Amino acid sequence: MSQHYRIGVMFSTTGPYSVVARSMLNGALLAVAEATPPHVSVEPVIVDPAGDLGAYAGLARDLLQSGVRHVVGCYTSSSRKEVIPFFEKHDALLWYPSHYEGFESSNNVIYTGASPNQHVLPLVEHMLGRVGASAFCVGSNYIWAWENTRIFREAMMAQDGRVLAERYVPVGDTEIDQVVEAILDARPDFVFNTLIGTSAYAFFRAFRAACNARGIDQPKHIPVVSCSLSEPELEEIGEGAVDGHLSSSVYFSSLDTPANRAFTELYRTTFPQGPSTSADAEASYVAMKLLILSLAEAGTDDVEVVKQAVTRQHLLAPQGEVRVDPQTLHAYLTPRIGLSNRQSRFDLLFEAPGPVRPDPYLVQSAPRYAVASRNPALRVVK
DSSP states (O other): OOEEEEEEEEOOOSSTTHHHHHHHHHHHHHHHHSOOOTTEEEEEEEEOOTTOHHHHHHHHHHHHHTTOOEEEEOOSHHHHHHHHHHHHHTTOEEEEOSOOOOOOOOTTEEEOSOOHHHHHHHHHHHHHHHTOSEEEEEEESSHHHHHHHHHHHHHHHHTTOEEEEEEEEOTTOOOOHHHHHHHHHHOOSEEEEEOOHHHHHHHHHHHHHHHHHTTOOHHHHSOEEESSOOHHHHHHHOTTSSSSOEEEESOOTTOOSHHHHHHHHHHHHHOTTOOOOOHHHHHHHHHHHHHHHHHHHHSSOOHHHHHHHHTTOOEEETTEEEEEOTTTOBEEBOOEEEEEOTTSOEEEEEEOSSOBOOOTTOOSSSSHHHHHTTSSOOEEOO
């Protein structure tokens, strides 16, 4: 007898970070559209909080009160923290598919995006070893940017690096000229960027233009590095400012593997209007895929049974092997660093030799950052 499950899908496909969120929705729906295991059918119930932090709680409550027990969704850490209390109250499970700042491990969340040891620390290792020791931090004024910058700063300081200054702007703010001037006055070796959405696109354009006006080769002399920059956002930045940016991620659409070639081709044919695939789209695909496989094994949507089932899954994802750590409910993922090109894609520079155990609290090292930042070791790709 076939089991039918209603699955919540909650992404802000309108609003200031809608480009990435639309790619995340596409990733989740792609997993639903693929052939499901026998005796399992999935009905996505889609809601759009429109980037309004206050809307997330109400939509989560409505989904859970309607009988939905599993939701794939949320992009920002602020939205995740808004909804977690409702998942705990209703004994439901949030499948969170975005890179994040760590220092959280809820029994009601499965984390399929990168933890700090899988994206922030490899980036620090790369920049200190190959670019320079001084950074200027600029970010959106919310929890993910604050916490990622804190981790970045402490990792830099543990290895004699320096953070010259930090600047934050409201989510969605595009008045960025003062920040650009402050960076040019400080002349760091590189910029660590945690801006999101329209704020990030405005910054990349304004910073490149200001550097060009001063005769500065921005990618060469003041590169911008991120843990969130993805292919759909490169397309939004546009010609003239899209190339030469570094991104630390566990997935790039340019990965040359059979699994990724199949994924990107199916994605393009299913969603010809885009946005392009991204690390967050792949993480959403992985989250929904793991959920469907776990429902099939469990034979029920009971949260405790599904949580046990998900830790037994081994998924050959577009990025490579992915599995969920039973201790933290975070995913083993493969760190990589890419360099953006004029085709709005990333050229792969470095990658870890295989999936790295998640360490959301950065406790698997002593001293915490100095050792952790050397693991994983990245290998040169080109």
